[in-house]
Amino acid sequence: MLVRVALGLWCASAAFGAAHAQPRGLDELTDAHAVAARATALVLRPNPRLTAVENSGTGWVTSLAGIKVVITNRHVVSHAQVVLLQFHDGQATSGDVLHVSSTIDMAVILPREAPRVAGLRFHPGGNPLRGERVVLCGHPLGFLRWVTTEGVVAGVATDLPVQGTNPCGDGQSCVLLDAEAERGVSGGPVVDRDGYVIGMVWGIIPGTSLTLAIHTDVLARELLLVQSRVEEALARRAAASED
Numbered sequence: 001m002l003v004r005v006a007l008g009l010w011c012a013s014a015a016f017g018a019a020h021a022q023p024r025g026l027d028e029l030t031d032a033h034a035v036a037a038r039a040t041a042l043v044l045r046p047n048p049r050l051t052a053v054e055n056s057g058t059g060w061v062t063s064l065a066g067i068k069v070v071i072t073n074r075h076v077v078s079h080a081q082v083v084l085l086q087f088h089d090g091q092a093t094s095g096d097v098l099h100v101s102s103t104i105d106m107a108v109i110l111p112r113e114a115p116r117v118a119g120l121r122f123h124p125g126g127n128p129l130r131g132e133r134v135v136l137c138g139h140p141l142g143f144l145r146w147v148t149t150e151g152v153v154a155g156v157a158t159d160l161p162v163q164g165t166n167p168c169g170d171g172q173s174c175v176l177l178d179a180e181a182e183r184g185v186s187g188g189p190v191v192d193r194d195g196y197v198i199g200m201v202w203g204i205i206p207g208t209s210l211t212l213a214i215h216t217d218v219l220a221r222e223l224l225l226v227q228s229r230v231e232e233a234l235a236r237r238a239a240a241s242e243d
Contacts (some may be wrong), residue, residue, distance in 0.1 A: 007143050027137055027144060028193055031150040034194040035138035036060075037088050039120045040188060041070050043109070044084040047076060058188035059085070059109065060139035060197070062119040065227050067234055071108040071219065072187035073167075073202060074100050075227040077107045085109070088146050091116055098233055099226045101170045102106040104218060105167035105202055112232050120189055128153045128175060134192050136177070136201060138185030151190075152177020153198075154210060154225070167202045179189035181211040 047054040057076030058162050058167045060157065061068055070085060074212045077083055078099050086092045093113035100107045128134070160166060168174040169181040181201050190199040190213050197215030 004121050015190045028124050029133060029150060032135045032191050032193050033137075035120070036135045036191040037146045037148055038117050040088060040137040041072075041077055041115075042086040042139055042145065043070070043072050043187065044086070045080045046082070046084060047190055056139060056142050056184050057184060058187040058201070060120055060137075060187075060200070061087075061115045061117055062122070062197070064108075064223055064230055067230050068119050069098075069109065069230060070095060070111060070115070070194065071200065072107050072109065073200070074105045076187045077109070078189055083109060083112055085115075087117055088114055089116055096233065098123055100150070102220055104169040104172070104214060104222060106200070106214065106219060106222055107229055108223070109149075110228070111239075120121075120197040121191065121195065122220055123198050125217070127156045127173070127190065128198045130155050132192065134179075134189050135179065135200060136179055136181060136185065136188055138181070138188030138201065140182035140184045142184045144184070147185075149179060149181075151177040151211065154178045156215065160212075167212065168214045168218055172203075172218045175213040175215050176205075177211040177213055178207065178209055179211045 023188040029218050041059040043057045043059045045055040059072035081097055083095050085095045093111050095109040095111040098108050099111050135148050137148045140147055156173050156175055158173055185201050188201045189197045199215055202212045204211050
């Protein structure tokens with residue numbers, strides 16, 4: 001998905017908030033590459049008859065009230081109720097799409113088999129530092145798998161002049177990255193050097209090297225609305241398995 005941005009407009013609205021710690025040596029993102037890859041999922045959206053894959057994208061594992069879920073973009077799952085998930089360690093399972101946000105480009109999937117990998121942790125708070133180096137992970141072009149790339153935080157902005165619905169939500173924060181994110185990386189995690197996720201990839205800004213990501217503060221607020229639904233769905237599964 002692409003956005004059309006007048007750079008002069010969003011530069012005026014960019015707000016750089018509380019900083020993360022200063023970056024360290026250039027080789028210290030190695031662990032972040034591994035953490036991002038392990039927690040990243042391949043999301044396959046089957047066609048309505050479940051006979052072929054209609055689309056693919058990226059998601060990532062996190063924990064919600066101790067339950068592992070996969071987060072991705074709304075446009076990755078589209079109208080699907082069930083998707084197929086593959087993980088870096090070879091695990092494969094289906095997943096139920098429990099929540100599709102109406103305000104931000106985010107969806108929450110409950111895997112039918114709990115992922116064996118550790119979920120990504122959200123950054124404790126504040127905005128990433130402009131110039132901070134981060135790692136992106138995804139499946140570019142739809143056929144490359146678990147590719148990790150590096151980028152630089154270019155800023156945090158609100159009220160971007162986006163055509164149509166703002167993927168980060170009206171008045172909410174987007175993270176701008178000087179990084180390439182090809183088709184297929186949508187929904188992938190953006191991880192800092194300490195292994196915290198600072199955002200979720202949404203798409204590129206045409207004519208620039210900039211990628212837009214949904215801020216984790218925005219994602220966290222949306223997840224609060226989903227927690228009870230995830231717990232209820234897990235309880236229904238447990239009851240059904242006992243019958």
